[in-house]
Amino acid sequence: xxxxxxxxxxxxxxxxxxxxxxxxxxxxxxxxxxxxxxxxxxxxxxxxxxxxxxxxxxxxxxxxxxxxxxxxxxxxxxxxxxxxxxxxxxxxxxxxxxxxxxxxxxxxxxxxxxxxxxxxxxxxxxxxxxxxxxxxxxxxxxxxxxxxxxxxxxxxxxxxxxxxxxxxxxxxxxxxxxxxxxxxxxxxxxxxxxxxxxxxxxxxxxxxxxxxxxxxxxxxxxxxxxxxxxxxxxxxxxxxxxxxxxxxxxxxxxxxxxxxxxxxxxxxxxxxxxxx
Amino acid sequence: xxxxxxxxxxxxxxxxxxxxxxxxxxxxxxxxxxxxxxxxxxxxxxxxxxxxxxxxxxxxxxxxxxxxxxxxxxxxxxxxxxxxxxxxxxxxxxxxxxxxxxxxxxxxxxxxxxxxxxxxxxxxxxxxxxxxxxxxxxxxxxxxxxxxxxxxxxxxxxxxxxxxxxxxxxxxxxxxxxxxxxxxxxxxxxxxxxxxxxxxxxxxxxxxxxxxxxxxxxxxxxxxxxxxxxxxxxxxxxxxxxxxxxxxxxxxxxxxxxxxxxxxxxxxxxxxxxxxxxxxxxxxxxxxxxxxxxxxxxxxxxxxxxxxxxxxxxxxx
Numbered sequence: 001x002x003x004x005x006x007x008x009x010x011x012x013x014x015x016x017x018x019x020x021x022x023x024x025x026x027x028x029x030x031x032x033x034x035x036x037x038x039x040x041x042x043x044x045x046x047x048x049x050x051x052x053x054x055x056x057x058x059x060x061x062x063x064x065x066x067x068x069x070x071x072x073x074x075x076x077x078x079x080x081x082x083x084x085x086x087x088x089x090x091x092x093x094x095x096x097x098x099x100x101x102x103x104x105x106x107x108x109x110x111x112x113x114x115x116x117x118x119x120x121x122x123x124x125x126x127x128x129x130x131x132x133x134x135x136x137x138x139x140x141x142x143x144x145x146x147x148x149x150x151x152x153x154x155x156x157x158x159x160x161x162x163x164x165x166x167x168x169x170x171x172x173x174x175x176x177x178x179x180x181x182x183x184x185x186x187x188x189x190x191x192x193x194x195x196x197x198x199x200x201x202x203x204x205x206x207x208x209x210x211x212x213x214x215x216x217x218x219x220x221x222x223x224x225x226x227x228x229x230x231x232x233x234x235x236x237x238x239x240x241x242x243x244x245x246x247x248x249x250x251x252x253x254x255x256x257x258x259x260x261x262x263x264x265x266x267x268x269x270x271x272x273x274x275x276x
Numbered sequence: 277x278x279x280x281x282x283x284x285x286x287x288x289x290x291x292x293x294x295x296x297x298x299x300x301x302x303x304x305x306x307x308x309x310x311x312x313x314x315x316x317x318x319x320x321x322x323x324x325x326x327x328x329x330x331x332x333x334x335x336x337x338x339x340x341x342x343x344x345x346x347x348x349x350x351x352x353x354x355x356x357x358x359x360x361x362x363x364x365x366x367x368x369x370x371x372x373x374x375x376x377x378x379x380x381x382x383x384x385x386x387x388x389x390x391x392x393x394x395x396x397x398x399x400x401x402x403x404x405x406x407x408x409x410x411x412x413x414x415x416x417x418x419x420x421x422x423x424x425x426x427x428x429x430x431x432x433x434x435x436x437x438x439x440x441x442x443x444x445x446x447x448x449x450x451x452x453x454x455x456x457x458x459x460x461x462x463x464x465x466x467x468x469x470x471x472x473x474x475x476x477x478x479x480x481x482x483x484x485x486x487x488x489x490x491x492x493x494x495x496x497x498x499x500x501x502x503x504x505x506x507x508x509x510x511x512x513x514x515x516x517x518x519x520x521x522x523x524x525x526x527x528x529x530x531x532x533x534x535x536x537x538x539x540x541x542x543x544x545x546x547x548x549x550x551x552x553x554x555x556x557x558x559x560x561x562x563x564x565x566x567x568x569x570x571x572x573x574x575x576x577x578x579x580x581x582x583x584x585x586x587x588x589x590x591x592x593x
Contacts, residue, residue: 012378016367023410024369100365102330104382105353269332 009106010114017118033126036075040134043071043202060206067203068138069233072131074201074225077232079127081164081224082120083171085112086191090184109264113168152234155242159228162249166223169256170195176260176267200226220252277434277466278304278327283336284490285322296322298490299336306433309460309467311477311498313584314487320470323487324436327468328358341433354383357427361439364423366411372422373407376429383430390429396462397425400455417448424452428459435459437469441476453479474580486584493591505583507552510576511560514545521546524567532559 021029051064062070089112092098101108136143174191178184196202198221205213205226216222227245231237237245285297297319304310314320325331327338329345329352338345345352358365366375380390398404401421406414414422420440427435440456441449453476460467469476477484477498484501486494494501515521518541525537525546536549550556557575564571 009381009384012374012381016370016374016378019374020367020369095363097363099325099328099330099360100358100363102349103328103353103356103358103365104379105350106382107350 006110010110013111013114014118014121017115018121019118021119021122029122029126033123033130036127037130040071040075040131044068044134044138047071060204062204062206065138065142066233069135070204070229072135072138073229073232076128076131077160077163077225077228078201079123079131080120080160081167082123083116083164083167084119085116085171086175086178086184086188088112088115089175089178090182093179094182108268109172116168147234155246156228156232158246159223159231159249162246162253163224163228165253166220166249166256167195169253169260170220170224172260173256173263176263179267179270195221195224198222199224200229204230220256223249223252277306277308277341278302278468279339280323280327281336281338283323283326283333283338285319285326285331285333296490297326297333300487300490300492301336302485302492302495304466304468306466307460307464308483309456309469309481311481311484312468312470312487313472313474313477313484314470315588318487319490320487321438324358324438324468324470327436328356329353354430355433357430357432357435359420359423359427359435359437359440361420361437361442364411364419365426366419366422368412370410371408372411372414375411375422375426376407379426379429385430389431393429393431394425397428400458401425416443417445420444420448420452421455424455428463428465431463431465433466435465435467437467437471439471440469441471441473449473449475456480474584478580486587488588488591494587502577502580502583505586506578508549508578509552509557510578511548511550511557511573512545512576513548513564513571513573515571516544518544520568524564527567528560528563531563532556535560 047064047067051059051067057063058066089098092101098108101111139146170191174187175184177187181187198216198219200216200222201224205216205222208216216226223245227249231242231245280303281301282299283297283301284295284299287294287296296317300319300323312320312323322331326333327340327345329349332346340352341355343352343355345356366372367378376390376394379385385393394403401424403421403425406418406422409418411419411422424440437456441452444452456467456469457480459465467480469480471477481498483496484494484498485492513524515524521539521541521544525539528535528537528548532550534551534553537546538549539546548560550560561573564573
């Protein structure tokens, strides 16, 4: 099978990146983990104080527990779909290291994909236990009400995969520009801000003005967070909506794949390797 | 094995255009070791990058084992190994064996072949003792050995070495040259070396291609080259006795024309530079012999480096 063959070629990149995090970047990883944890805690307490000063029990259809779950699951999805290829490309182009990738019979963007998977594995190992513990603590009284069946698990996985692919393709499109700018900082910050605001990473898009949340429903960004999170916390999605979202997700993946291929190949062709 | 025909490359910037490679053509047969030399900025690395499919030439075509690296980079690169002396293809933060494992997967090298090659490189480089070390902690010489093994783990038909001995000490350079020779003999690998160390070329290559300002100014056998350009030789004589030394210098100046004499009476040696001519060396040595017992002497060829200098000078006349 050609796909299995391909995976066998690239899997060592995942393993190497995973090992690298724990061998070389351990302290960085731990600091990152603590920073992330504090952000989540801060968000949770912000909502607790908002809800305690509010008359009703739910805002825009979300109870406090819904909200806390939204934040936690959003963070889990972030770890699961984490793509950080911009600094890698920037460093490779700047130091001319990209030449050593290009002399091999492999595709550079696939190499980047599998290196990202290594990062994800590393962060999962550190983050998931923390988020799982937080989830259990905040849902202590309603744990028995959580229903799990194969269908829900499979659909959750589907939405997470859509989120991952869309995230990877968006990263490819943005990082194509790095071949020209070389520095990644600006591009990376723009991308991060757009995603943060438009994907519903901080809070559900129902909290935006209604015209804005309507517009957002027609962008690929909500597939990064809002949709997988909403589905997983089991809130407000009907069967019809689920099918719609899966189909639209597939459409966005195909569309972004098309755009990414064009942009990436165009920028990739014009690279001139530095030095010499 | 390698065919380059009428290849040109210009680097374009906003305001400047720089012609780096100017209509070059050459053929390299399987199993040849070719020295590709020239000054900084002559276009050596640019050529190598085009041969690897990293850069696109503006004009002309390249084929490696019948495949165009530009049209089919992934397929062509299966046949190619590259060493960039100034950067590494190894994973800096990981044990060396992890880098090898990645390469093994990329090139789909079987376990048997992998182990056999590792054994072989262990013989010439003692590479096995380095396998568990983090690449960052290797010395430059060790890292270079590791890089060479990395670029040969898939037994490529063609090996490009961009300054493989840069930064190495004399002893390591000698070891490195021996290794390159052994690999060429065992696997019949076609090797193209760019270098600034002319000893590399003298000892490894039968053929040199010399590049200047993007143009090939010489492409032929290295011995023919040395024959043509080594028109000067030097005889170095050491004499303890100062009076004898002065006497010798006097008679040399009187009896033989067209020679240049430098002497150093503190360290007691004379350097005689002469143009190559029939029986000239014999006449010099006879004269020395007449002045007493024949002392210690050495005959030195003009260094290759100076010959290339001369070649450049001739080109720009």
